[in-house]
Each structure stands twice: as C-alpha cells, then as structure tokens.
Amino acid sequence: MRIDADLREHYRSVASFTGAILALCGLITVSPLVLLAWHPEEARLAHGFLIPAALLVVFGGGLWRALRPRCQPVLTVQDGGVIVLLSWVVVTVVSALTFMIIMGLGFLPALFESVSAWTTTGLSVIDVERAPRVVLLWRSIMQLAGGAGMAILLVTLAGGPLGPGLALAEGRGDQLVPHVRRSAKLVLWLYAGYALAGSVALRVAGMSTFDAVNHAFGAVSTGGFSTRTASIGHWDSPAIEAVTIPLMILGSTNFQTAYLVFQRRFGAAARSTEVRTAGLLGVVAAALLFALVTAPGYEGLGKQARVAVFEAVSALTTTGFSSTSYGTWPAMGLLLLVPLMIVGGGTGCTAGAMKQHRAHLLARAVVWELKRLWLPGRAVVDTSVWRRESHVSVTDRELVQVAVFAVAYLAILATGSGVLVACGFGFQEALFEYASSLGTVGLSIGVTSASAPAPVLWAEIFGMFLGRLEIFVVLVAVRKLFVDGAAVLKSRTSSAFATGSRGRSQDDARSRPARG
Numbered sequence: 001m002r003i004d005a006d007l008r009e010h011y012r013s014v015a016s017f018t019g020a021i022l023a024l025c026g027l028i029t030v031s032p033l034v035l036l037a038w039h040p041e042e043a044r045l046a047h048g049f050l051i052p053a054a055l056l057v058v059f060g061g062g063l064w065r066a067l068r069p070r071c072q073p074v075l076t077v078q079d080g081g082v083i084v085l086l087s088w089v090v091v092t093v094v095s096a097l098t099f100m101i102i103m104g105l106g107f108l109p110a111l112f113e114s115v116s117a118w119t120t121t122g123l124s125v126i127d128v129e130r131a132p133r134v135v136l137l138w139r140s141i142m143q144l145a146g147g148a149g150m151a152i153l154l155v156t157l158a159g160g161p162l163g164p165g166l167a168l169a170e171g172r173g174d175q176l177v178p179h180v181r182r183s184a185k186l187v188l189w190l191y192a193g194y195a196l197a198g199s200v201a202l203r204v205a206g207m208s209t210f211d212a213v214n215h216a217f218g219a220v221s222t223g224g225f226s227t228r229t230a231s232i233g234h235w236d237s238p239a240i241e242a243v244t245i246p247l248m249i250l251g252s253t254n255f256q257t258a259y260l261v262f263q264r265r266f267g268a269a270a271r272s273t274e275v276r277t278a279g280l281l282g283v284v285a286a287a288l289l290f291a292l293v294t295a296p297g298y299e300g301l302g303k304q305a306r307v308a309v310f311e312a313v314s315a316l317t318t319t320g321f322s323s324t325s326y327g328t329w330p331a332m333g334l335l336l337l338v339p340l341m342i343v344g345g346g347t348g349c350t351a352g353a354m355k356q357h358r359a360h361l362l363a364r365a366v367v368w369e370l371k372r373l374w375l376p377g378r379a380v381v382d383t384s385v386w387r388r389e390s391h392v393s394v395t396d397r398e399l400v401q402v403a404v405f406a407v408a409y410l411a412i413l414a415t416g417s418g419v420l421v422a423c424g425f426g427f428q429e430a431l432f433e434y435a436s437s438l439g440t441v442g443l444s445i446g447v448t449s450a451s452a453p454a455p456v457l458w459a460e461i462f463g464m465f466l467g468r469l470e471i472f473v474v475l476v477a478v479r480k481l482f483v484d485g486a487a488v489l490k491s492r493t494s495s496a497f498a499t500g501s502r503g504r505s506q507d508d509a510r511s512r513p514a515r516g
Contacts, residue, residue, distance in 0.1 A: 007487065013069045014083055015067050016063060016069060017083050018086045018087050019064035019067070020060065020063075023061040026052075029052055029138075030049055030050065042132050042133060042134045045102050045132055045134055048097070048098045049098060077476075078480050081476050081480070082477045082480055084477070088118065092118050093111065095114040098135070103126055103135065105125070105450070108458070109450045112125055112460070113139070114142070115461050118143075118468075119440050119464040119468035120147045120350055120352070121223070121320070121442050122143070122223050122442025123442050124225065125452075127229075129229055133210060136227050143224075143225055147221030148221075190262070191220065194220040198212075198216030198243070199216040205242070205243045207235070207240060214226070214227050215227070215232070218319070218321065219244055219247035220247055221251060221350050222345060222350045222440075224319045224320025224441070224443075230322075230325070231323070232244055232322065233324050233325070236323075241310050244321060248313055249313065251319065251350050251351065252278070252318065252319070252344075252346060253274075253346050254274055254349050255348050256348060257269050257272050272387075274357055276360075277343075277356045277359060277360045278345075278356055281343060282316055285312040285315075285337075287308075289308040289311060289333060289336055293329055293330060294308045297329070306323065307323055310323040312337075315337045315340035315341050316341075316343065316344070316345070317345050318352045318440050318442075334432050334445065337443065341439040342354055342410075342413070344440075358406060361385070361394060361398070362403065364383075364394075368381050368383050413435060416462075417430040417431045419434075419459040420456055420459065425447055429446075429447050433447040434463060437463040437467070440468050
C-alpha cells in the first residue's frame with residue numbers, strides 16, 4: 001500500500017502541472033479572436049475556438065486547483081517527460097476540434113493539422129487560399145506557442161522551484177543563466193523580439209500586415225505555415241526573401257548562442273560548433289544546389305542564386321518555407337535537401353531533426369578514431385569541442401549516447417518511409433516526405449494531403465511528435481507510465497490477496513471446534 005500511496009501523491013503533482021499547461025493553452029486558443037476587430041464578418045466562427053478553449057480551461061484548471069500540491073516539488077526529467085507528453089497529446093487532440101468545427105475536416109486530417117502546427121512542422125492538409133483568416137492566424141499562433149514550448153511557458157509563469165525537469169523535457173537543457181525560471185523568461189523575451197522585429201521587417205519588405213505577422217511567426221518558430229499555396233514564392237521578392245532568411249536562421253540558432261550575440265560576445269558565438277557546422281553545411285548545400293539544380297533550371301543569375309540559398313536555409317533550419325515548386329527539380333536536388341532535413345537546427349531552439357551538435361560530434365568522432373589509428377599507440381587525441389566560451393572534453397559515454405540517438409532516428413526514418421512506400425509512393429517521394437515530417441521541416445513534394453491514405457497521415461503524426469519532443473523523452477515517459485501503472489496494479493493485487501487470505505484464516509479459526 002505504501003507504493004500505491006507514494007505514486008498517488010506523486011502523480012497528483014504531475015496531474016496538477018499538466019492541468020496548468022492545459023489551462024494556459026486554453027487561454028492561448030482564444031487569442032486569434034483578436035482578429036475579429038478587423039474582420040467582424042468572421043465572428044460567426046468564434047464558437048470553433050471558444051468550445052476547445054472552454055474544454056482546456058475547465059478541465060485543466062480543475063486539475064490544477066483540485067490536485068495542486070501544498071509545496072511545489074522539484075520535478076525530475078522523467079516527471080517532466082510525462083507532463084510534456086500528456087500535455088501535448090491532450091492539447092493537440094482538443095485543438096483539432098477547431099478544424100473539425102470550422103473547416104469541416106474529419107478527425108484524422110484535423111488532428112494532422114493540429115499536430116503539424118503545435119510541433120512547428122508546417123505540413124498542411126487544408127486549402128490555405130480558401131481558409132478563413134482567423135484559422136490561418138490560429139495555425140501561426142500554435143506554431144509560435146509550440147516553438148516556445150508549453151512547459152517553458154509554465155516554468156516562466158509558475159512561481160516556484162520546479163527544477164530543470166520540464167525544461168529538459170522540452171529540449172531546453174542549456175540555460176542562458178543558472179536560474180531556470182529567469183532563463184525561461186530570457187528565452188521568451190528573445191523569441192518575442194524575433195517575432196515582433198520580423199513582422200515589422202516583412203511589412204516594410206512588401207507583405208500586408210496579416211501576411212507579415214503570419215510569416216514572421218512561421219519563420220522564428222521554424223514552422224513554415226504560409227497564408228499562400230506557393231509559400232514565399234508567391235511574392236517572388238528578393239526583399240522578402242532577404243528578411244525571411246535571417247529570421248529562419250535566428251529561429252534555428254541555439255538561444256545560448258543568440259544570447260552571446262546580444263551580449264556582444266561575438267568571438268564566443270563564432271566559436272560555437274553549431275554555428276560552424278550550420279555555416280559549412282549551408283554554404284556547401286547552396287553551392288551544390290546552384291551548380292546542379294538552379295543554374296540549369298532557372299533563368300537569370302539572381303534567381304538561380306536566390307532559390308539555391310533560400311531552399312538550403314529553409315531545409316537546414318527545418319522551417320519549410322519554399323520559394324519555388326519542386327515539380328521540375330531533378331532527383332539530385334531533392335536528394336541534397338534530405339541530409340539537411342535530417343541534420344536540422346541547433347540544440348535548445350525551435351528547430352527539429354537530429355540537431356547540428358549531434359551531427360558535429362558524429363563527424364568529429366570519425367576524425368578522432370582515424371587519428372587513433374594513424375598516430376602511435378601512446379599518443380593522446382584531443383577530443384574537446386567549443387561550448388559557449390570554453391573547450392569541453394567529449395566523453396565516450398556522450399559519443400555513445402549521440403550514436404544511439406542517431407541510429408534510433410535513422411531507424412524511425414526508415415520505418416516511416418517504408419510505411420509510405422507500402423501505401424504506393426515511390427522511395428524518393430517517401431524518403432523526402434518522411435524526412436520532412438520527422439525533422440519537423442514541412443517541405444513537401446505532394447505526398448501529404450487530406451486525401452492521403454490514413455496510414456500515411458498516422459505515420460507522419462507519430463514522426464512529428466517524435467521529432468518535436470525528442471525520441472528518448474517520449475520513450476522514457478511512456479515507459480514510466482507503464483512501469484508506475486504496473487506497480488500500482490501489483491500493489492493493489494497483493495493487498496487484495498493479503499486481505500482475502502486474512503479473511504479465510506479468520507473464518508477457519510471460527511469454524512474450528514474448540515478443545516475440551
């Protein structure tokens with residue numbers, strides 16, 4: 001019974017903080033209705049937001065008030081994983097109601113759109129040219145909130161020492177300052193600054209205010225939802241592309257590195273392994289795209305260079321904006337984008353995929369191993385990398401963790417691509433589309449649509465979840481739920497068995513004849 005009681009008390013805290021996140025997301029759900037002040041003709045759609053918002057606020061707020069612990073506990077990483085997983089599942093399911101009510105989508109396409117928005121993926125199954133403006137704004141707000149992280153929002157607003165569990169589960173293990181709550185506040189200030197500056201810059205570059213806000217939200221969250229079917233290519237504007245590219249790079253840059261830049265510690269930022277990796281990959285990919293794809297396929301040197309640079313940055317940052325259609329691209333062009341979508345952005349930012357830091361360590365591990373083979377047996381190989389402002393040695397355990405993650409990531413990529421191939425798509429199409437969903441990129445060559453087979457949409461939904469929440473965070477959270485559930489069940493079964501045994505013993509004693 002002790003195990004049962006301890007777990008019950010433990011999960012009271014988990015449920016209460018989950019409820020707080022749900023209530024917070026419920027308040028975010030009504031934020032698109034601000035647009036009705038400029039577009040009152042869409043007021044008839046308000047119930048599509050009020051219903052899911054009420055469900056989240058009432059249910060989440062009820063959990064928080066009923067189960068709130070008297071003293072705020074310090075949450076472990078496993079606790080944070082469970083809270084994050086439960087919150088994301090509930091919020092994405094409830095958010096799907098908006099698309100079902102307003103757009104008339106079935107549950108699966110609506111869930112797909114909701115998951116794609118919250119995970120900052122950007123793949124879409126709706127016709128954005130016909131969608132109401134309030135729905136388009138809601139998709140962009142979901143991306144902005146999802147990029148910030150539901151748990152980060154809670155850590156920022158909560159008044160107590162919740163510990164690093166939530167931040168680590170949301171992929172924000174690297175703090176800007178030692179204090180968790182202050183670090184989360186700084187992240188949100190930087191993030192909000194990106195979005196505001198991006199909105200103004202895109203408006204000046206030639207977009208309408210509505211388009212500028214939506215695309216700024218999509219760029220800094222590396223989400224990529226657009227208000228136009230042709231995405232950024234709709235404008236075919238060098239000025240707009242020149243603004244969008246830095247926004248995408250900012251969104252995919254580690255907040256620690258960005259914080260160093262704002263502190264004018266440019267040398268420390270330039271030494272970052274992620275900055276160097278991103279720069280090298282971006283330049284090489286853009287050069288190859290220019291030589292093999294855009295130079296032969298487009299007219300004018302300016303257009304050729306713009307498309308090559310924009311598509312390389314969009315894929316590497318996992319944003320998913322596009323300045324062109326891939327319909328006329330050769331297979332080599334798509335093949336060049338796939339590795340970029342697998343590597344992705346920096347750690348501790350809004351970008352998804354395997355992350356530049358892991359890719360850098362894997363590449364360095366190969367170099368280190370070759371040096372060990374070439375050098376004399378007693379030679380010592382320097383296995384350190386730059387982190388912030390110092391050289392840090394990389395342990396064998398860290399390399400093993402990175403390698404295991406890479407193997408798991410590629411295995412999921414192969415499995416998901418296999419599902420798409422089994423549904424009738426070619427291997428090239430399947431690999432590109434699933435790399436896009438697992439990396440939360442959003443680039444598409446036409447596989448994803450409302451009419452796609454159900455296994456395709458389900459496979460991409462799971463891929464987007466795993467790509468946004470990190471594979472091992474999800475697996476550890478699921479395992480913890482099963483293990484704790486089994487422990488409670490075993491405890492109650494043992495208790496019931498013991499109670500029954502005592503009852504039978506007492507009955508036997510009463511029925512046994514007394515000695516004379």
